[in-house]
Amino acid sequence: EDQVTQSPEALRLQEGESSSLNCSYTVSGLRGLFWYRQDPGKGPEFLFTLYSAGEEKEKERLKATLTKKESFLHITAPKPEDSATYLCAPRGNDYKLSFGAGTTVTVRA
């Protein structure tokens, strides 16, 4: 069965204090690892898709990287508007997304 573990569960950062979120996964036949951002009471918002180990993608202050067993989401010099829950979801051979529990990031001004 696919397993996804995100750590830490919660992260409190000072504005400008960079950090990384971890997503460890076990899935049969990875067909992409997806990162989403979710604000309270809203649907997840797509951020990145990574397909192969060594791949990196960037968007503003966010950079996602992928290895064979983990993905990292690096937040560089975060701002309060980066506060959200970040979800990772690998997709396996069955084309289903398996979501982790998420990391809730709070950035204080």
Added chain:
Amino acid sequence: KAGVTQTPRYLIKTRGQQVTLSCSPISGHRSVSWYQQTPGQGLQFLFEYFSETQRNKGNFPGRFSGRQFSNSRSEMNVSTLELGDSALYLCASTSFSGTDTQYFGPGTRLTVL
């Protein structure tokens, strides 16, 4: 391009009732997936429909069902509601035409009293 829309946005029902939620995918998208999100269990996959056929199913009881119409719009139904069915129900659509990203709607907040 309009995003995924879900109706209604909020619902309050009582135990034993049934409910139908609706999802309209992004124009041109043919796949719709449904998820249940609760604080304790996170986002859990319910089922996926592609071209009016259920292609994948999660581990939910038969009280949860869905269907997809020829215009790709989808509905999910929950019968004999239980208190534990209170959740945010999300639908996501995919194009499967080169990019296979799932784009989510805003969700329907269901409260069962």
